[in-house]
Amino acid sequence: MLSVDTLIPAPADYAAARVGSGEYPIPPYAKYLAGVKICLNPGHGGDARKRAFKRGPSGVREAEMNLRVAKYLRSFLERVGAVVLVTREDDVELSYEQRARIATDWGADLFVSIHHNAIDNKPQVNYTTVWYHADVDYRPSNLDLARYLNGGLQERLALPQYATVPLKSDQLMYENGFAVLLNATVTAALSESAFYTNPDEEQRLRQPAYNLREAHGLFLGLARYAAAGLPRAALMTPAGGIARAGETLVFELDDGLRGRKAWGHERTMILRDSIAVRISGRPAAYEFVDDGERYELRVRLPSDLDPGAYHVALQFQNMNKNSVLNPNFEIDVR
Ligand SMILES: [Zn+2]
Numbered sequence: 001m002l003s004v005d006t007l008i009p010a011p012a013d014y015a016a017a018r019v020g021s022g023e024y025p026i027p028p029y030a031k032y033l034a035g036v037k038i039c040l041n042p043g044h045g046g047d048a049r050k051r052a053f054k055r056g057p058s059g060v061r062e063a064e065m066n067l068r069v070a071k072y073l074r075s076f077l078e079r080v081g082a083v084v085l086v087t088r089e090d091d092v093e094l095s096y097e098q099r100a101r102i103a104t105d106w107g108a109d110l111f112v113s114i115h116h117n118a119i120d121n122k123p124q125v126n127y128t129t130v131w132y133h134a135d136v137d138y139r140p141s142n143l144d145l146a147r148y149l150n151g152g153l154q155e156r157l158a159l160p161q162y163a164t165v166p167l168k169s170d171q172l173m174y175e176n177g178f179a180v181l182l183n184a185t186v187t188a189a190l191s192e193s194a195f196y197t198n199p200d201e202e203q204r205l206r207q208p209a210y211n212l213r214e215a216h217g218l219f220l221g222l223a224r225y226a227a228a229g230l231p232r233a234a235l236m237t238p239a240g241g242i243a244r245a246g247e248t249l250v251f252e253l254d255d256g257l258r259g260r261k262a263w264g265h266e267r268t269m270i271l272r273d274s275i276a277v278r279i280s281g282r283p284a285a286y287e288f289v290d291d292g293e294r295y296e297l298r299v300r301l302p303s304d305l306d307p308g309a310y311h312v313a314l315q316f317q318n319m320n321k322n323s324v325l326n327p328n329f330e331i332d333v334r
Contacts, residue, residue: 034081046093056202072215100183152221229256
């Protein structure tokens, strides 16, 4: 089984002609995806020559379903103004490191790897899982992304089996996790939407309408995530991250919601008890200031800090429990 083009063909405008129609509606809150930079990474590719590699029982290739779902998802996202980059447009091979680097170099806010699952000798198995890297504390925003993607997939695919706890650590599979998630420097998750080793599911995964449904589920998840606010942090002083011992670092926090100027926007929408700061792994004291317009997080560097490179990690959650997308900062103490 070395065949390619194992999906049921669809016209080039298949998704574009259906996005926003009654069966694939765009909810009003999807407008909050506008301007969000999302890198989509369809797994595998360029591997058709490998006998039986990542194929279902009748030979349908995972690489092809991953790619079509990614392109269909792009159709939804671009319709509402999200900025999308897909790591591969064709059936080509990319290393896991290359894929992660594409997302980093482009400055993605979110990095979504799209896969479908397989299991040996258990054709009856078929459920949705979404994977995050390492431990739950590694990067809490990864859990947010995974959770919203899972919610959208559960709703739209609605597979009859449920994975008990669908969010999974990639370290359950490999000691170091999935290489693509290990190398990701931005908020990242990996969906395994269904099992192509299930013969019935394999046939569904060949169909353009089913691929579009899955893309719609991922889209709804991303739209709900964005609507709940994507928190961010920015280092304001010192500029360039070059500091002296004893200096105060000033971060501006964005809860992802206040900028909408909704009724009550001047009220604090960051959970104070969710704030944490670590300097190269050690908890650090901070001051949190909210003047009703801007949030500031002030972190005083210890006055006896040796010169060198330090890693400053922030955490906070907005009122919808979404964690900061970009928690990591590098400081050079001179
Ligand atoms: Zn895969």
